[in-house]
Amino acid sequence: MTSFLSGSLPQLPHMDYEGQKLAERIFQIVLVSFGIVGFIWGYVCQRFSQTVIVVAAGFVLSCILILPPWPFYRRHPVKWHKPRSGEKAKKPKK
Numbered sequence: 001m002t003s004f005l006s007g008s009l010p011q012l013p014h015m016d017y018e019g020q021k022l023a024e025r026i027f028q029i030v031l032v033s034f035g036i037v038g039f040i041w042g043y044v045c046q047r048f049s050q051t052v053i054v055v056a057a058g059f060v061l062s063c064i065l066i067l068p069p070w071p072f073y074r075r076h077p078v079k080w081h082k083p084r085s086g087e088k089a090k091k092p093k094k
Contacts, residue, residue: 019073023066030065034058 015023035055042051 013069015069015073016076018076027062027066030058030062
């Protein structure tokens, strides 16, 4: 079943660890700033619906910035060690 799914789904590039950290920081900054602006705008208008709309717009913007694997999230690729060969390499136990 998994071989069928792996062949049909496109392979997207993944974020590295530094990219994940940056994505989390951008997400927090966007949501907090839109939350503050939404609260102030809703208070000025005296409508809670305006606050919800502004916060929802911030959520949509953060999804556009965070969810796709943009190239700036892949600047620090993980460097893997080469596998050991010979008797020193341990075989996994079943």
